[in-house]
Amino acid sequence: MTAVPQAPEPGGRSTVDRLAVLRSQPVVPLLGLLVLLVLLLQLVRPGIVSPSWISTTILFATPLAILAAAQTLVMLTGGIDLSVASVASMAAYVTATQSSRQGDLVAILLGLGAAVLVGLANGVGVGIFQVHPLIMTLGMGLVVVGFLTVYQVLAIASAAAVPAPLAALFSGTSFGFFPNSLFLFLPLAAFILFALRRTGYGRLLYAIGDNPTAARLSGVRAWQVLLVVYVISGFLAGLAGLALSGVAQSATIALAEVYLLPSVAAVVIGGTSIYGGRGGYGGSIVGALILTVLVTLLTVLEAPQPVRQILYGLIILAVAAAYARVAGEGNG
Amino acid sequence: MTATTALAGRESLVAYLRRTLRRNAWTAGLIGLCLALLALTRIIRPTFGAFDLETLAIAALPLALAAVAQASAVIAGGIDLSVGSMIAVTNVTAAVLMKDASTEATVAIALGVLLLGLALGTVNGIVVVLSRVPDIVVTLAMLYVWGGVALLILPSQGGGAPDWLKRLVTGGLFVDELPKALVVLAVVVAAIWLPFRRTKLGLALYAVGSDRLAAFRSGVNVGLTKVVSYALCGLFSGAAGLALTAATGIGTPTVGAYTLAGVAAIVLGGVNLAGGRGGVVGPIVAAYILSLIRTDLVFLGVDPNYSTMIQGGIMVLVVMVAGLLTLRRRRA
Numbered sequence: 001m002t003a004v005p006q007a008p009e010p011g012g013r014s015t016v017d018r019l020a021v022l023r024s025q026p027v028v029p030l031l032g033l034l035v036l037l038v039l040l041l042q043l044v045r046p047g048i049v050s051p052s053w054i055s056t057t058i059l060f061a062t063p064l065a066i067l068a069a070a071q072t073l074v075m076l077t078g079g080i081d082l083s084v085a086s087v088a089s090m091a092a093y094v095t096a097t098q099s100s101r102q103g104d105l106v107a108i109l110l111g112l113g114a115a116v117l118v119g120l121a122n123g124v125g126v127g128i129f130q131v132h133p134l135i136m137t138l139g140m141g142l143v144v145v146g147f148l149t150v151y152q153v154l155a156i157a158s159a160a161a162v163p164a165p166l167a168a169l170f171s172g173t174s175f176g177f178f179p180n181s182l183f184l185f186l187p188l189a190a191f192i193l194f195a196l197r198r199t200g201y202g203r204l205l206y207a208i209g210d211n212p213t214a215a216r217l218s219g220v221r222a223w224q225v226l227l228v229v230y231v232i233s234g235f236l237a238g239l240a241g242l243a244l245s246g247v248a249q250s251a252t253i254a255l256a257e258v259y260l261l262p263s264v265a266a267v268v269i270g271g272t273s274i275y276g277g278r279g280g281y282g283g284s285i286v287g288a289l290i291l292t293v294l295v296t297l298l299t300v301l302e303a304p305q306p307v308r309q310i311l312y313g314l315i316i317l318a319v320a321a322a323y324a325r326v327a328g329e330g331n332g
Numbered sequence: 333m334t335a336t337t338a339l340a341g342r343e344s345l346v347a348y349l350r351r352t353l354r355r356n357a358w359t360a361g362l363i364g365l366c367l368a369l370l371a372l373t374r375i376i377r378p379t380f381g382a383f384d385l386e387t388l389a390i391a392a393l394p395l396a397l398a399a400v401a402q403a404s405a406v407i408a409g410g411i412d413l414s415v416g417s418m419i420a421v422t423n424v425t426a427a428v429l430m431k432d433a434s435t436e437a438t439v440a441i442a443l444g445v446l447l448l449g450l451a452l453g454t455v456n457g458i459v460v461v462l463s464r465v466p467d468i469v470v471t472l473a474m475l476y477v478w479g480g481v482a483l484l485i486l487p488s489q490g491g492g493a494p495d496w497l498k499r500l501v502t503g504g505l506f507v508d509e510l511p512k513a514l515v516v517l518a519v520v521v522a523a524i525w526l527p528f529r530r531t532k533l534g535l536a537l538y539a540v541g542s543d544r545l546a547a548f549r550s551g552v553n554v555g556l557t558k559v560v561s562y563a564l565c566g567l568f569s570g571a572a573g574l575a576l577t578a579a580t581g582i583g584t585p586t587v588g589a590y591t592l593a594g595v596a597a598i599v600l601g602g603v604n605l606a607g608g609r610g611g612v613v614g615p616i617v618a619a620y621i622l623s624l625i626r627t628d629l630v631f632l633g634v635d636p637n638y639s640t641m642i643q644g645g646i647m648v649l650v651v652m653v654a655g656l657l658t659l660r661r662r663r664a
Contacts, residue, residue, distance in 0.1 A: 146644055
C-alpha cells in the first residue's frame with residue numbers, strides 16, 4: 001500500500017496495476033473483515049458459529065442486502081435514496097393489510113406497485129426537475145410516512161397479517177439449513193451484478209455518476225437513465241420490505257425505518273463511492289453481511305444499547321476510513 | 333452582500349436597494365411567502381394573536397437554530413447529518429446539570445453547553461478532515477455515536493431547566509407582539525454568524541464551499557476552514573439544544589427529526605447543497621414557514637395524520653418549482 005505508484009509498463013503488471021486490482025475488488029479485504037468478525041464472535045461465545053447460525057444470519061441479512069441494492073444503484077449515479085426505508089415499510093404494510101381481502105398475490109402486487117409509484121415520483125423529481133436527490137427522496141419519504149399514518153387509520157379494521165408464502169420464503173430453510181431466501185436472492189444478485197457490468201444500462205449508471213458532463217456530451221439522455229434507476233430503487237426497496245416482513249413475520253408502518261442508515265452504511269463500507277461512478281453490488285452484499293454480524297457481536301457482548309450504538313457508529317467510520325486509505329478516494 | 337454596504341454611500345439608495353433585492357431575490361420571496369402565510373393564518377383564525385405568535389416562535393426556535401447549524405456546514409461544501417444527535421447531547425446535558433442547580437451555576441452551565449456543542453462539532457470536523465472519508469458518511473456514523481452518548485447521559489426523558497432560561501424564550505419583549513424567542517434567535521445569530529462572516533475565515537468558508545481546489549491554490553487553509561465550519565455547526569446545534577431545554581423544560585435523549593428538517597429548511601432557504609452559496613436568513617425564514625404550515629394545518633382542523641404527508645408534499649413541490657425556475661434561467 002505504501003509503494004510509490006510507477007508508470008505502468010506495457011505488457012507487465014506494475015504496482016499501479018496491482019493497486020488498481022485492489023481498488024476495483026474491495027470485496028477481498030471486506031471478506032477478510034467478515035471472517036475476522038465471525039472469528040471474534042466465535043471467540044467471545046464459543047460454539048455460536050454453526051450451520052444454523054449461518055443460515056439465520058443470511059436470513060437476517062437478506063432484507064438489508066436487497067435494500068443496499070437499491071441504494072447501490074442510485075449511489076452509482078451520484079445520488080442517494082433516503083426514501084428506501086419508508087417505501088419498504090409501505091410495501092410490507094400494504095401487502096400485510098390487503099392480503100386477507102385481496103389474496104396474497106394481489107396484495108404483494110399492490111405493495112410493490114405502490115413502491116414503484118414512489119420510485120417514479122422520485123425519478124421524475126430528480127431526472128426531469130433536477131431536484132437534488134437528497135431533498136427529493138427525503139420529501140417523498142415524508143409523504144410516504146404521512147400516507148402510512150393515514151392508511152393505518154383507514155385500514156385498522158383489517159389486521160396486518162404477513163402472507164404465509166412470504167414468511168416461508170424469507171424465514172424458512174430447506175434441507176435443514178439452506179435459507180430459502182437465497183432462492184430469490186442469488187438470482188437477483190447475479191442479475192444485478194451481471195447488469196451492472198455487462199449491459200449498456202449498467203454502464204450508463206457508472207458513466208453518469210463518474211462524469212455527468214462527459215456522459216451528456218456523449219449523447220446520454222441522463223434524465224431517462226435517472227428516472228429508470230429511481231423506479232428500480234423503489235421496486236427493490238419494496239421487495240426488501242416484503243422480505244423484512246417475512247423475516248419479522250409481522251408488519252408495522254415503521255417496520256424498516258431503522259434500516260435507512262444501515263442501507264447507506266452497507267453500500268459505503270462495500271466500497272461504492274457516495275460521489276458516484278465507482279463501486280459495485282458485490283461489496284454492498286458483503287457490507288450487509290458485515291453489519292448483520294456486527295449487530296450480533298454487539299448483542300452477544302451484552303453491552304448496553306447506547307454503547308452498542310456508539311460502537312456501531314465508530315466501526316462504520318473505521319471501515320470507511322480504512323477503505324478511503326486503500327482506494328485513495330475521499331475529499332482530501 | 334457585505335461589499336455592497338461599503339459602496340452604498342456612493343450610489344443612490346434606490347439602486348443599492350434594487351441590487352440587494354435582486355441578489356437576495358429568493359430570501360425576499362421567502363419573506364413574502366412567510367408574511368402571506370401569516371395573513372392567511374389570520375384569515376383562517378381571526379383570533380390569531382400575540383399568544384399564538386409566541387407559541388409559533390418557541391416551536392420554531394430549535395428548528396431555526398438547527399437550520400443555521402446545517403447552513404454553516406453546507407456553505408463550506410459539507411453536510412452534517414449528526415445535527416439532531418448533537419442537539420440531543422446538548423439538550424440532555426443542559427437538563428441533567430441544571431436540575432436543582434443554583435441560578436449562578438446554571439448560567440455557567442448554559443455557557444458550558446454551548447462550548448460542548450462547539451467541541452462536538454470540532455470533533456466532527458477533525459474526523460472529516462483527517463479520515464478523508466466523505467462528509468456525509470462521517471456525520472452519518474457520528475449520528476449514531478452522538479445519539480448513543482445522549483442516551484448514556486440520560487436514558488429517558490428527565491432533568492429540568494431553571495426559570496430564567498424558560499423566561500428567556502417565553503413572553504414578549506416590551507410588547508406582546510414581539511416574542512422573546514424571536515429576539516433570542518436574532519441576537520444569537522447576529523452575535524455569532526454576522527461578525528464571523530466578515531472575517532477572513534468567514535470568506536474562506538464560502539471559498540472552500542464553492543471551489544475547494546481554487547480556494548487551496550489561493551492560499552486558503554482548506555482543512556482548518558472545514559473544521560471551523562463544523563465547529564460552528566456544533567455551536568449552533570448546542571444553541572438549539574439549549575433552546576429545546578428552555579422550551580420544553582426537560583431533556584429528551586431522542587429528540588425529533590431535526591437533522592432532516594434542518595436540511596429541508598436550508599434547501600428551501602436557498603442554500604445550495606453543493607456548497608458556496610446561501611446565507612442564514614433564508615434558512616431561518618424557511619424554518620418559520622415550515623412551522624407556520626404546521627400551525628395552519630392544525631387551525632384548519634386537518635387530521636394531524638395528514639400533516640406529515642402535506643408537509644412532505646409541499647417541500648417536494650417547492651423545490652421542484654425552484655428547480656424549474658433555475659432551469660428556465662439557465663436556458664434564457
